[in-house]
Amino acid sequence: MNDEHSRALYDRALSVMPGGVNSTVRAAIEPYPFFVQKGDGGHVIDADGNRYVDWVLGLGPLLLGHDLPEQVRAEVQRTASEGPMYGAPTEIEVDHAEFVVRHVPSVEKIRFVNSGTEATTSAVRLARGHTGRNKIVVMQGGYHGAQETTLVEGDADNPRPSSAGIPQSFSEHTIPVPFNDEDAMREAFAKHGDDIAAVLTEPILCNYGIVYPEEGYHEFLREITDEHGSLLIFDEVITGFRVGGLGCAQSEFDITPDLTTFGKIIGGGFPVGAIGGKAEIMEGFTPAGDVFQAGTFSGHPVTMAAGLETLKFAAENDVYDHVNDLGDRLRRGLTDIVADQAPNYTVTGTDSMFKVIFTRDGPAPSSLEEQCPAGCRQDPTCPRYDYSPKNAADVKNAETDRWRRIFWGQMKEQGVFLSQNQFECQFVSYGHTDADVEETLEAYKQAL
Incomplete structure (x- = not known):
């Protein structure tokens, strides 16, 4: 060629x-x-x-x-023709939020952001704010965006930044354990359970070759986080609205996480991220709560139109x-x-x-x-x-x-x-x- x-x-x-x-x-x-x-x-x-x-x-x-179907393309073009963006709320973001809340059982409220990285960064901050704890358990090799909390390598005893430019002190609040390893997770909670704000994992490890969970693994994560008062966060940036259809991977595994991060499909091909979850936790975001989160382009009307029309088309067709x-x-x-x-x-x-x-x-x-x-x-x-x-x-x-x-x-x-x-x-x-x-x-x- x-x-x-x-x-x-x-x-x-x-x-x-x-x-x-x-x-x-x-x-x-x-x-x-x-x-x-x-x-x-x-x-x-x-x-x-x-x-x-x-x-x-x-x-x-x-x-x-x-090639976007005509109904999707038309709505994107119509929305863009009315103006690029406003820095103010629009009806289309409410419509999109209602659609997601209606179809993803664990999501009672949602906030749209601009990327998967921003979604996981905000979810981690929210988990820490909600629990008053510092540490986040992640899966070794898992990827949750270009953020300081998750750009970590090593193991639970010796975490270290996986990128230059991140202070070692940041990684001390992150606990990497192997995916599918219940014993390693138990050990992490035995040592740090009183300070673990959340376990953050993809339901299927998708940035490391697609690794499926062992039977019962997610049920175990749900139980151990509940036992210690920690949150379970599912990163569904990749699996969301792809695995398990409109209910996402969590519906396929019949697991209800406390928080879920979204990206990719939820924006229909335009830049997007989102955090959804239990209302009592989501209300921790400002202005309702005291966990700061904001963004100039969040809920961008063209992205909202593309994402909503994509999901509506998927719901109405084969x-x-x-x-x-x-x-x-x-x-x-x-x-x-x-x-x-x-x-x-x-x-x-x-x-x-x-x-x-x-x-x-x-x-x-x-x-x-x-x-x-x-x-x-x-x-x-x-x-x-x-x-x-x-x-x-x-x-x-x-x-x-x-x-x-x-x-x-x-x-x-x-x-x-x-x-x-x-x-x-x-x-x-x-x-x-x-x-x-x-x-x-x-x-x-x-x-x-």
Whole structure:
């Protein structure tokens, strides 16, 4: 494929932007990323005119694909034509809030912000303000935005900042434990339970290759936080309105968190974040309470229109049936391909998310009969159970360099755009077709 224009654009970008990008993950591909010119259904066209099946979808926000249905496009255009923004409340943000409260059982009140990072930052502040405690438990390797509380690595005994520019003293209030490890969580509460404001976790670990929870894990988190007077915060920035439909992943797992953070789909492809939860906790935000939170662009009318119309379209049409069916077909097809060509690897995902993790520890299972047919579910009876990733460290130990340096490029050459590293999710949209699935499975056969 010709990529001369993308190469020239990257050369220009390096002169005026750090690393040539405005978000670090975009530079993960070497020697340079391709620059997108436009989207078309479930595809993108790059700056050189090359066309790709797009399974990145803006890293998740585009549930409907790149072509917005007429009712969504019309409402976005109408709202934008009335004025960019006002710094004052609008009816559309009330409409959107009512829709979310109606469909997500745990959300009694909601506040819209401008990004997933802002949502989790505000949720952590609210949890600390509500409980009067300082410490936050997070999952090792989990990602909750570019904020000081969660840019932490190490373990519960030796947390440290994972980025320059963050004082060590900040990380002392964060307790990283492995996902799916009940014993580690019990130990953290045994040592610090009186000062733990909240446990913050994704219901499915989605920024580290898609790791499903062990059966009973979320029930355990709900019980231990209740026992110690701490809050349970679900980060549904990725899973919200994608896993479990309009009820989000928490409805699929039948868990009621105290607070939930949202992003991506809730804004219909425009910049957005949100915090929702129990009214008594949410009322802690100013001006009702004393936990400060504000933002010039919060509840932006164009974003609110895009998000609300996207969710309304999904509610009134076969969106979730379509994307989940294609996701299931992809994962089943990939499971067959991996069993034949790379039996050490693990297919992960659920609903409209999918990924192949290049797991490598130990020999492959001796038999793959009766394995999870459409993505790892942490089923103890599955022959892959002892080989599949249980936490972020397991994914990090996979062949991440091979995925990025060799496999991604081979898929690109076949016209398939995958997430830029081993850790990010891949997504299905309403704009994808059966033909896109078949083309992608054939590309995996060739690349693996």
